[in-house]
Amino acid sequence: MGIKETVNNARSGWMLGGGPDGDILISSRIRVARNLKGYAFPHLLDNEKAGQVIHAVQLAMENQAVKSRAGNLEMIRMSELTPVERQILVEKHLISPNLLEGHEKKAVALRDDEVISIMINEEDHLRVQCLLPGLQLEKAWELVNQVDDGLEHTLDYAFSEKFGYLTACPTNTGTGMRASVMMHLPGLVLVDQVGAVLTTVSKLGFTVRGLYGEGTEALGNLFQLSNQVTMGHAEEDIITSLNSVTGQVLAQEREARKALLQQRRDQLEDKVGRSYGILKHAHMISSEEAMRRLSDVRLGVDLQLITGPAPAQLTELMVMTRPAYLAKQRNSDLNPLERDILRAQTIRNKLNQGG
Ligand SMILES: Nc1ncnc2c1ncn2[C@@H]1O[C@H](COP(=O)(O)OP(=O)(O)OP(=O)(O)O)[C@@H](O)[C@H]1O
Numbered sequence: 001m002g003i004k005e006t007v008n009n010a011r012s013g014w015m016l017g018g019g020p021d022g023d024i025l026i027s028s029r030i031r032v033a034r035n036l037k038g039y040a041f042p043h044l045l046d047n048e049k050a051g052q053v054i055h056a057v058q059l060a061m062e063n064q065a066v067k068s069r070a071g072n073l074e075m076i077r078m079s080e081l082t083p084v085e086r087q088i089l090v091e092k093h094l095i096s097p098n099l100l101e102g103h104e105k106k107a108v109a110l111r112d113d114e115v116i117s118i119m120i121n122e123e124d125h126l127r128v129q130c131l132l133p134g135l136q137l138e139k140a141w142e143l144v145n146q147v148d149d150g151l152e153h154t155l156d157y158a159f160s161e162k163f164g165y166l167t168a169c170p171t172n173t174g175t176g177m178r179a180s181v182m183m184h185l186p187g188l189v190l191v192d193q194v195g196a197v198l199t200t201v202s203k204l205g206f207t208v209r210g211l212y213g214e215g216t217e218a219l220g221n222l223f224q225l226s227n228q229v230t231m232g233h234a235e236e237d238i239i240t241s242l243n244s245v246t247g248q249v250l251a252q253e254r255e256a257r258k259a260l261l262q263q264r265r266d267q268l269e270d271k272v273g274r275s276y277g278i279l280k281h282a283h284m285i286s287s288e289e290a291m292r293r294l295s296d297v298r299l300g301v302d303l304q305l306i307t308g309p310a311p312a313q314l315t316e317l318m319v320m321t322r323p324a325y326l327a328k329q330r331n332s333d334l335n336p337l338e339r340d341i342l343r344a345q346t347i348r349n350k351l352n353q354g355g
Contacts, residue, residue, distance in 0.1 A: 003074045003110055006074075007081065010316050012092050014115060016312050017311045019134015019135060021250055024184055024253050024302075025134050025135040026184055028136045028181050028182075029130070029179070029182070031129035031144070033124040033127055033172045033178075034151075034158075035168070036053060037159075041167075042105065042121040042125060047104065053120065054075075054120050057126060061109060066147060071116075074109060075118075093131060094108070106120060115131060116130050116147060117129050124167050124176070129144065140179075164230075179227055180209075181242065182222055183224075185253050188252060188256045189221050191259060198223065204241075205229065205241075210222075210223070211224075220295040225249070268303070269300075272300030276308060279347050280352060282344045285343050285347065290347065291321075298314045321346055321347060
């Protein structure tokens with residue numbers, strides 16, 4: 001499959017579900033930030049130098065050392081994608097919103113299952129990421145590490161014995177690693193405990209972010225937890241402590257769900273049933289409402305209150321109902337009303353076709 005088709009396919013490897021604790025833990029992500037020696041950081045690069053960085057990464061990717069570890073990665077410059085296609089990559093979590101700015105200097109490389117992606121000239125020259133379903137931080141780290149080692153065969157990274165990998169923002173200096181999990185926490189939201197739990201998580205040195213990472217809001221009860229600091233900690237330690245915090249939040253979410261089932265089962269069944277009904281029959285729905293209702297249905301499926309769509313289908317719908325993906329379906333810009341109509345139709349089709 002060519003990269004253009006990959007981009008336009010709603011499903012990515014990480015959405016297939018079935019990973020460990022996959023009912024609550026939607027996905028695990030590891031990314032490392034790397035820079036090339038001899039080049040200014042991306043925000044200071046002119047077009048020519050930015051092009052040289054892209055070219056150097058392209059050559060490194062073609063090296064057997066990378067191919068044997070990462071499989072085939074295909075690179076495309078952001079300027080070769082339409083604005084809608086670029087936005088779809090954000091909606092699928094394959095690139096961060098930052099890669100959209102100044103896109104003529106930027107590129108992305110993807111493996112065809114989209115489990116591995118490399119952003120070029122984002123905040124750093126390279127951001128190598130691996131996204132997997134469920135709680136699989138170790139596996140994600142193993143894959144990123146392999147790709148990174150392969151790239152290092154050809155690329156000369158900016159590295160200091162004292163500080164570690166040098167990065168544009170000092171918070172990334174050191175390992176350059178951010179480990180993160182995306183969790184679905186409707187139970188904690190419903191028992192009004194999510195604020196308290198996430199404040200504790202922040203005090204333990206972890207950041208809580210919304211659906212699209214830094215500076216975005218938590219739609220559909222989805223929260224991203226990640227490490228704040230990378231310097232002075234080995235990669236394995238970062239993963240161990242994130243695993244431990246994640247385990248605690250998981251346990252609290254399970255407790256909240258249990259309490260809801262024991263104390264508010266009727267209300268819960270009503271909430272889930274209404275949302276499922278609306279999603280299956282509505283003819284217009286906003287993006288915010290769709291995310292909220294999909295979250296209710298996912299909770300209902302997890303708690304076996306309804307036998308409905310597979311969780312992977314619900315994750316896919318979260319992408320298929322975002323604005324850029326809808327625009328792509330019609331091959332034209334849509335006004336808000338047209339979008340709400342197409343969104344409802346997309347959801348009806350998916351849920352009524354079953355499985
Ligand atoms: N566990 C996860 N599952 C799915 N997507 C994720 C996950 N963690 C992060 N992402 C996505 O990765 C992108 C970047 O996230 P974020 O801004 O948190 O980190 P970053 O860009 O790596 O770090 P920094 O802010 O240090 O530059 C966003 O699109 C976000 O939705």
